[in-house]
Amino acid sequence: MEKNLFEHIVMSVCKSESKTKQVMEIVYGTPQYIKCVNNHYYDNTNLSCPYCKPNYGKEIGSFRRCQNGHFYRKELNKCNYCEPVLEPKKISKKQELIDSLDYLKKKDHKTEKDRESISIIQAILNGMK
Numbered sequence: 701m702e703k704n705l706f707e708h709i710v711m712s713v714c715k716s717e718s719k720t721k722q723v724m725e726i727v728y729g730t731p732q733y734i735k736c737v738n739n740h741y742y743d744n745t746n747l748s749c750p751y752c753k754p755n756y757g758k759e760i761g762s763f764r765r766c767q768n769g770h771f772y773r774k775e776l777n778k779c780n781y782c783e784p785v786l787e788p789k790k791i792s793k794k795q796e797l798i799d800s801l802d803y804l805k806k807k808d809h810k811t812e813k814d815r816e817s818i819s820i821i822q823a824i825l826n827g828m829k
Contacts, residue, residue, distance in 0.1 A: 703728060794828055797821055 706727070711720045721741075733741045736749035763771040766779035791799075801821045804814050 794825070797825055797828075801825070 703724075707720060707724055710723045711717070714720050714723065734749075735741055738749070740749050764774055764779075765771055766782055768779070768782055770779050770781040772779045772781065801818065804810070804818050804821070807814060810818075
């Protein structure tokens with residue numbers, strides 16, 4: 701936090717990225733910088749350039765990277781760390797009413813409210829036909 705604040709102060713005074721980098725190297729030592737394909741410099745503590753979006757689908761050795769940034773083996777068809785997103789089944793309103801009616805009819809102990817709901821749902825279904 702202190703280092704970042706100092707870097708912002710130096711940047712506001714120097715108004716130059718290269719001069720700021722030189723001052724930071726003098727004060728804090730020379731870190732190992734890596735240059736990405738888009739000419740961004742970042743320190744070697746990061747796995748990828750924090751300024752660029754990670755290259756999804758990129759193969760690194762025997763691994764691939766998914767859209768969420770997970771690494772998984774090349775042999776697998778998909779990332780085993782990501783849960784598949786299932787689309788909800790589209791059920792018609794009529795089918796929902798039929799399912800509700802079946803549920804209420806199968807109940808062993810029906811309350812007065814259940815009997816009332818059964819008659820209402822049956823009336824609605826008769827009107828839909």
